[in-house]
Amino acid sequence: MLEKKLKALKWDSYEEVTHGFKLMLEPLKEKMNGSGHIDLGNSHGAIYDEETSQMETFSRLVWAIGPYLYQNEDVFLKEEIHASFVAGTDPTSKHYFGKLANYDQKFVEMAALATCLLLNKETIWQDFRAQEKENIAHWFLQINERKIPKNNWRFFRILVNVTMKNLEMPYSQEIIDQEFAFIDSCYQGKGWYCDGKESQVDYYIPWAFHYYSLLISKFLEPDEDAERLKKIRERATLFAQDYQYWFDRKGRAVPFGRSLTYRFAQGAFWSALVFADLEALPWPMVKALFSTHMQAWFREAIFTANGILNVGYAYPNLNMAENYNAAGSPYWAFKVFLLLAVDRQHPFWQAEKQLPHLSRQRMASKEMRALIEHSAHSEQVMFYPAGQFIENQSHAPAKYGKFVYSTQFGFSVPKGTYFYAEGAFDNTLALSEDGLYFRAHAQNDAFEIVEDRVVHYWSPMPGVHIKSTIIPLGQAHLRIHDIQTEKVLFVAEGGFSTTLEYSSTFSDHKFAQIDTPLGRSSIRALKGYDDANIVRPEVNTNVLYPRSIFPCLQGKIEPGQHRLISLITGAMTAEQDSKWGMTSEK
Known part of the structure; x- marks a missing residue:
């Protein structure tokens, strides 16, 4: 029933966005008890303890409750917030949020409460x-005394101290300035930041760096912070020109990188633009990007039977989750509801939706560390990253190192490491010394991004050096691998994963294809492979489809220099394959 009601919404008016928020909040209201914690019952674990998980669930709801209360009277929610702040910050309370340690997860949760x-x-x-x-002030200000990561977490210090300043409580201007200086050091140009390290350019840029900057900008002093405010708005405006490319015309954002269980937080940047009254794109376009994105998400299986957001992406999936994803973590998506603090008379609400008219279908950016191509009239977005990686997080090669990511076909994460099918190596080249344990493309030693191609220089193991050139061709692309190896290698080239449901397949020694209602996934060897086949990987490896399948080329190469060339298609229609001469002769 909840899914049906949410699916019916157009998400294009203040009333509809409010209604959507209330629908999603309703299953959790009965679990609220004024403690600042919400117990979702028996569930999986995270790297932090159960008490922190319960506090996290509560605080992430506040990303929406706070903006909602700014413009709406709700006695129950106001009393819940009041009681939870009192209980959570009183050192004598059994519900005290606690004395915090270095790198404490609760520093993250401070952001919603401060907002x-x-x-x-x-x-x-x-x-x-x-x-x-x-x-309250004493509990918040612990963040000034503890160590936190050198990444988007630095915004939490800024946000806490700006909050304390606005509430006329103790704060540190020195820390505000220091952390803004750190944020500036992450700036890569043309609107793009990195998340602490240059190899991390993912959704933390829109839903953290720009989101917090725009949020905080509303509470800075125009005279004291004029230069800072100008910088925030100029950078967000530049960023919006590129970020619109991450969404297809159906509103689906490219599945890429970590923390994908935060789902419609992908659209939070659009909300932040409206909140900050920054028309980085015309309001009709921002409205279309926001509303189609929200509609896209409520076509997916993202709720439990009890109406709670599940951990996963397009369906419940712990295999692709992060170690910091507890049961309530998906409510980080409620950051999108910052819109609820925007006056009903704002031009955004009055605008008629109009999808962006992209000036070009392909956009390459060294600052973004990717090339993006829209195809089939923007029904699909292909995202070709380079030079991206994250350390000490699960499935990093799969989430950052695939040659291409797609709004139609997604990508897959491994479930094991011993057999090829366990690795779910779609859209990557995987190599093995024994034919069992495969290593896929992960980090780059160097990379190039130009208007018509992406080039990766990488080494999967000692004695093996590879130059991989990826040339986008609409819904198809060429892969050219120049390999220098000192050892015998088994090689496997994966194409696009697609759903196993209603699939028909064909393969011969140089070509493999899969047809489904989603379109066609195919791969053709142009040089250097021995065989083509269809791979059915482990279940729950693709982020979009629980049961998936992909085409693959395989071969064996001797020590020396080799060139492998293949043509890969992930097409919404079979016509695209015909264009490149890839239709099978069944």
Whole structure:
């Protein structure tokens, strides 16, 4: 019933966005008890303890509750927020959020709570007693005394101190300035940041770097912070010109990188633009990008039977989850509801939706570390990254190192490492010394991104050096691998994964294809492979389809220099394959 109601929404008016928020909040209201914690019952674990997981669930709902209360009267939610702040920040309370350690997960959760107080200074904040205000400030300001990662977490310090400043409580201007300086050091140009390391350019740029910058900008002093405000708005405007390419005309964003269980947080940047009253793109386009994105998500199986957002992407899937994804973590998606703090008379709400008219179908950016191509009238987006990687996170080669990512076909993460099918090596070249244990493309030693191609220089193991050139061709692309090896290698080239449901397949020694209602996935050897076949990987490896299948080329090469060339298609229609002469002769 919940899914049906959400699916019916167009997400294009204040009333509909509010209704959608209320529908998703309703299953959780009965679990609220004024403690600042929400127990979702028996569930999987995360790297932090159960108490932190329960606090996280509560705080992530506040990303929406805070903006909602800014413009709406709701006695139940206001009392819940008030009681939770009191209980969570009182050191004598059994629900105390606690004395925090270095790198504590609760520093992340401070962001939503601080935003709620910033927005509701005249209502929620003013209702606290003097001692309660001191308790709240003392708990928040622990972030100034502890170590935190050198990445988007630095915004949490800024946000806490800006909040304390606006609430006329103790704060550190020195820390605000220091952390803004760190943020500036992450700037790569043309609107793009990196998330602490140059190899990390993913969704943390829109839903963290720009989102927090735009949010905070509303509470900076125009006179004191004029230069900072100008920089924030100029960079966000530049970023919007590129970020619109990450979405296809159906509203689907490219599945790429970590933290994908945050789902419609992918659209939070559009909300932040409206909140900051920054028309980086015409409001009709921003509205279309936002509303189609929200509609796209509610076509997917993202709720449990009890109406709780599940961990996964297009369906419940712990295999692709991060170690920091607890049961309530997906509610980070509620950052998108910052829109609820925007006045109903804002031009955004009055605008008629209009999808962006892209000036070009292909866009390459060294700052973004990717080339993006729209095809089939923007029904599909192909995303070709280079030079991206993240350390100490699960499935990094799969989430950052595939040669291409698609809004139609997604990508897959491994379920094992011993057999090829366990690795789910779609859209990558995997190599093995024994034919069992395969190593796929992961990190680049160097890379090139130009208007018509992406080039990877990489080494999967000692004694093997590869130059991989990827040339996009609409819904198809060429892969050219120049390999220098000191050892005998088994090689396997994976194409696009697609759903196993209603699939028909064909393969011979140089060509393999799969047809499904989604379109066609095919691969043809042009040089250097021995055989072609169809691979059915482990279940729950593709982020879009629980049961998947992909075409593959395989071969064996001796020590020396080799060139492998293949043509890979992930087409919404069979006509694209015909264009490149890839239709089978069944």
